[in-house]
Amino acid sequence: MSAANLLLVALVSVSACHAAIPDLTGCEVAAKTEQGYVCGRIRNATNGAKYASFRGMQYGTQPLGELRFKELLPPPSFDGLFNATEAGPICAQVDVLYTPNNLVAPLSSGEDCIRINVHVPYDYLPAINATSNSSNLLPVMFWIHGGAFSYGSGDADVHGPEYLMTKNVILVTINYRLHVFGFLSLDNEYIPGNNGLRDCITALKWVQSNIRNFGGDPARVTISGESAGAVMTHLLSISNATQGLFQRAIALSGQAIASFYSYSQSYVKLINAIFLPAAGINPLQTPRKIYEDLVAAPLENLLRGNKVLLDFFGIVSFAPVIEKPQPNFTTVIPASPEDLLNAGAGKNYPLWIGFCSNEAETFKTRLQEVNIETKLRLVPSLTLPQNLLFSANPLTVPALTTLQLAEYFNVTFITLEKFLFAATDSYWKYPAQRLTLKRLRSNASNSYLSQLSYPGENNRSVIKDALNRNWTGAAHVEDLPYFFRFNHFVGPQQENELAPTSQDNKMRAKMTELITNFVINGSPASSTDWPATGTDLKFQNLDSPDQFNFTDPTPYMEDKITYFSNLYNVGGLGSV
Numbered sequence: 001m002s003a004a005n006l007l008l009v010a011l012v013s014v015s016a017c018h019a020a021i022p023d024l025t026g027c028e029v030a031a032k033t034e035q036g037y038v039c040g041r042i043r044n045a046t047n048g049a050k051y052a053s054f055r056g057m058q059y060g061t062q063p064l065g066e067l068r069f070k071e072l073l074p075p076p077s078f079d080g081l082f083n084a085t086e087a088g089p090i091c092a093q094v095d096v097l098y099t100p101n102n103l104v105a106p107l108s109s110g111e112d113c114i115r116i117n118v119h120v121p122y123d124y125l126p127a128i129n130a131t132s133n134s135s136n137l138l139p140v141m142f143w144i145h146g147g148a149f150s151y152g153s154g155d156a157d158v159h160g161p162e163y164l165m166t167k168n169v170i171l172v173t174i175n176y177r178l179h180v181f182g183f184l185s186l187d188n189e190y191i192p193g194n195n196g197l198r199d200c201i202t203a204l205k206w207v208q209s210n211i212r213n214f215g216g217d218p219a220r221v222t223i224s225g226e227s228a229g230a231v232m233t234h235l236l237s238i239s240n241a242t243q244g245l246f247q248r249a250i251a252l253s254g255q256a257i258a259s260f261y262s263y264s265q266s267y268v269k270l271i272n273a274i275f276l277p278a279a280g281i282n283p284l285q286t287p288r289k290i291y292e293d294l295v296a297a298p299l300e301n302l303l304r305g306n307k308v309l310l311d312f313f314g315i316v317s318f319a320p321v322i323e324k325p326q327p328n329f330t331t332v333i334p335a336s337p338e339d340l341l342n343a344g345a346g347k348n349y350p351l352w353i354g355f356c357s358n359e360a361e362t363f364k365t366r367l368q369e370v371n372i373e374t375k376l377r378l379v380p381s382l383t384l385p386q387n388l389l390f391s392a393n394p395l396t397v398p399a400l401t402t403l404q405l406a407e408y409f410n411v412t413f414i415t416l417e418k419f420l421f422a423a424t425d426s427y428w429k430y431p432a433q434r435l436t437l438k439r440l441r442s443n444a445s446n447s448y449l450s451q452l453s454y455p456g457e458n459n460r461s462v463i464k465d466a467l468n469r470n471w472t473g474a475a476h477v478e479d480l481p482y483f484f485r486f487n488h489f490v491g492p493q494q495e496n497e498l499a500p501t502s503q504d505n506k507m508r509a510k511m512t513e514l515i516t517n518f519v520i521n522g523s524p525a526s527s528t529d530w531p532a533t534g535t536d537l538k539f540q541n542l543d544s545p546d547q548f549n550f551t552d553p554t555p556y557m558e559d560k561i562t563y564f565s566n567l568y569n570v571g572g573l574g575s576v
Contacts (some may be wrong), residue, residue, distance in 0.1 A: 021128060022081040031118075032128050033057070033210045035077045038084040042122060045165035046485070046497045050122035053161070054214070056088030059116040059206040060199065063177065068295050069184070069191045071329050072114060072202045088115035090153035091178045092299055094307045096315070096366055097151065101466040103489050104157045111181065111299065116203055117154055119161040119171040124215040137217035141519045142207060142246065143173045144200055146227030146254070146477070148316045149261070150179040150306065160485030163498060163508055167516040170216040174203045179306045180275070180294075183318035185268045190291035193268070193321040197232055197239075197332045204236075204245040221246040222519045226480055228316075230254030230354075231261065234435075235320055238345035239332045248522050249346075250515070252354040252479055253428055255435045256337035259385030260427040261319040263337060267390040268321050271309055275317075279305030314370040315363055316386075336391065338573055341435070347444035350522045355432045357453035357473035360423040362463060364416065373416045380405055383419060385426040385564075392571030400571055407563055428476075429557070430564040436533050437576045446532035448524055449539040452479045457504045462486050482511035506545035537561070 024030055027039040029052045040054035060072035067073070091113035098104040124138050143159060145152045152158070154173030161171045176182060176199035185193025208218045223246040225233040230251035236242045237249045238256060254260070276283040279301045281293045294302075309317035325331045333340075340346075367373075376382050381389060381401045392400060405411050408422040432449065439447045452474045456464060462481040464470055466489055480486070485497070495501075498509040514524040524530050529548040530540050537557075541549040553561065569575040 022079075024081070027081065028085075029122075029125065030081070030128055031125070032213050035075050036079065036082055037128070038082045041085045044162070044493070045121075046162040046493055047166045047499075048496070049166055051161065051165040052120045052122050052125045052214075053117070053156075054084040054119075055086055055117045055156070056115045057082065057084050057118070058088075058114060059174065059203045060114045062112045062114055063181070063195075064111055066295060068111065068181065069195065069291070071195065071198050074202075075114075075206070087117065087153075087155045088175070089113045090155060091175050091181070092303060093147075093151040093178050094303055094310055095147075095151035096310055097147070097362075098158065103462075103466050103486060104153075104155070105488050107153075107155070107157075113153075113175045113177075114199065115154070115175045116206060117156070117173045118211070118214050118216075119165055119173075120214050120216070121165055121168060121170075124168070124170075126213065126215050134217070136215070137212065137220075138168055138170045138215055139220040139222065139519050140170045140172060140207065140211055140216040140218075141515070142204065142221055142223045143171065144176070144223070144225035144229035144232050145173065146225065146229040147178070149183050149196065149228045149231075149319050150310065150317055152178075156485075157488035158480070158484065158486055160487040162485040162487075162493065163483055163512045164516065166498060167512065169516050169519050170211065170214060172203075172207060172211070172216075174200065176200055176203070179318045180279075180302050183320060184272075184275075184294075185265075185318075185321045185323065186272070186287060186290065187265060187268065187321075187324065188287050188291075189326045190287060191294070192323045192326045192329050194323055194332045197235060197320060198330055200232060200236060201241055201245070201330065201332070204242065208245060219247070222248045222250060224250035224252075224519075225254070226252040227254045227476065228261075228319075231256060231258055231320065234346070234351075235333060235337065237349050237351070238337060238340045240334075241330050241332050246349075248350045248518070250352040250354075250518060252352075253356060253359060253476055255353060255431055256341070257387060257435055258427060258431045259387045260423070261316050262386045262390040263319065263321050263333065264387070264390035265322060267319075267386070271313075271317060274312065275305045275309055278308035311370055314367050314372055338391075341438045341442070342574075344442040344444070347439065347442045350445045350448075350518075351439065352448045352450065352518055352524060353432045353435060354450045354452065354479065355428045356475055356478055357451055358424060358471055359428040359476045360420040361469075361471040362467065362476035362478075364420060365467060365469070367416060367419075372419065373414065376414050376419060380414065383409065383414065383422060385431075385567075387431075388568060388571050388573060391573060396571050400567060403567055403570070425560050426564065430560060433537050433553075433557075433561055434564070434568075434576060436537060437535070440533075440535055441576065446523065448518070448530060449533040449537065450524075451539055451541050453541055453543045454507055454545070457502060461504075462489060465489075479511065482508045483515045503545055510545045511542075
């Protein structure tokens with residue numbers, strides 16, 4: 001349907017509308033939301049197909065002033081036509097990965113950033129006020145961006161929809177509050193933590209209320225994310241606060257028990273002790289006064305405090321945390337994710353659990369910048385998985401550290417290169433396998449385990465080129481450019497990048513197909529090509545675009561599974 005015909009149908013349907021349709025002159029494509037009418041743009045997918053793109057819409061009231069650390073209020077209604085042709089501001093942040101490596105351009109940022117983007121294959125966008133036929137509604141992929149809970153956005157510079165829009169799915173991406181705004185916890189009634197997770201819940205409720213008007217099926221929503229976004233995805237899937245908001249989940253390079261972060265209040269106390277003075281706030285005041293000072297603090301002060309944390313820890317500062325129920329806040333994580341999983345939380349959702357073969361290599365340059373090797377030698381316990389380090393019985397930490405040093409560092413010889421191997425195993429690979437086993441113990445829905453090891457054509461990739469480095473296999477974030485287009489870095493489209501004219505193109509086509517298969521059917525591929533993972537922990541090794549490779553864990557993997565299972569058992573978290 002052409003834009004002109006779409007507008008004509010919309011005008012004919014005006015009598016069915018509760019409010020007058022605004023002037024649509026000059027609007028390429030429009031839709032109705034509960035808040036009002038929005039104007040988007042018609043854009044081109046990589047194969048030349050048209051899609052409707054609505055960007056920068058508000059899914060909640062902006063958390064400004066006194067609302068800075070509050071749970072989001074519903075979005076305000078508006079008259080006229082909201083301009084959703086371009087992305088809105090991104091959330092205020094200190095970006096140590098994307099902007100420094102030219103993966104994104106410096107963009108307008110601030111606290112007025114609670115935005116949602118909806119991308120729809122054009123032929124499936126219903127006319128304004130038309131009653132959508134349920135049989136024609138498309139499944140929805142709801143994406144939570146990564147960035148260590150501290151940086152990034154849902155914008156199309158990194159999350160370009162051009163590949164996914166060649167398929168019959170709707171893509172929704174969001175911005176959510178980051179670092180201090182999204183994940184600071186004072187463990188009290190003022191700031192219990194997890195506002196970033198609550199933002200996602202508010203966005204999912206917006207989807208339930210509005211996605212039909214964009215041609216989407218609210219009963220077929222897949223929540224998904226990578227890295228920190230995968231952690232948040234999985235946490236939301238094991239939370240009672242999200243019942244009925246989605247039906248399946250994809251967690252790539254992160255899960256609730258991933259060990260590049262800690263959900264422990266012990267970790268919270270440590271980072272708050274560093275952050276508050278760095279932000280110019282006296283930590284010895286009453287909780288009420290600390291809260292008031294945080295609300296009143298200039299944005300630059302809070303960003304300065306977060307930078308101090310990032311420069312100390314390297315990658316992650318604030319993160320999701322176990323919280324106590326508090327008035328006026330939705331409780332998202334009431335207990336340890338380990339305990340929630342042991343009790344079967346999230347068992348009803350099919351789950352794709354992914355990791356990359358050489359995850360930590362992406363962060364080598366950043367870890368050199370913060371001199372992590374020296375810090376590890378001074379505090380060897382920091383070589384441990386972070387969730388284990390801060391959640392274990394403190395009396396076991398010396399023994400755990402001794403075991404870790406013997407396993408990876410020849411007892412005393414700590415180097416960055418060895419730490420990268422240890423981090424890949426302990427932060428990403430083992431937690432993915434541990435999660436799979438926990439789900440099997442609770443008779444959960446199918447779990448699909450995968451490893452991306454495809455190195456890129458001629459051992460090059462978007463991420464390797466951006467970092468101007470090379471390594472074997474695939475590292476953190478290298479999966480994303482195979483189903484999202486990194487528009488800022490790779491530049492304008494010149495050809496169909498899913499056409500089988502190169503190995504990389506074929507890998508993009510394969511990953512896009514697998515992702516959309518899961519969103520549509522609940523499994524990435526046929527049961528013959530990719531069965532659900534069992535107790536043998538077989539996984540799909542995504543090493544080539546030309547064939548499937550469902551394989552047993554390598555002897556090295558089996559050895560590390562045994563090692564980490566024992567390590568967690570010694571720490572009091574249980575072998576599985």
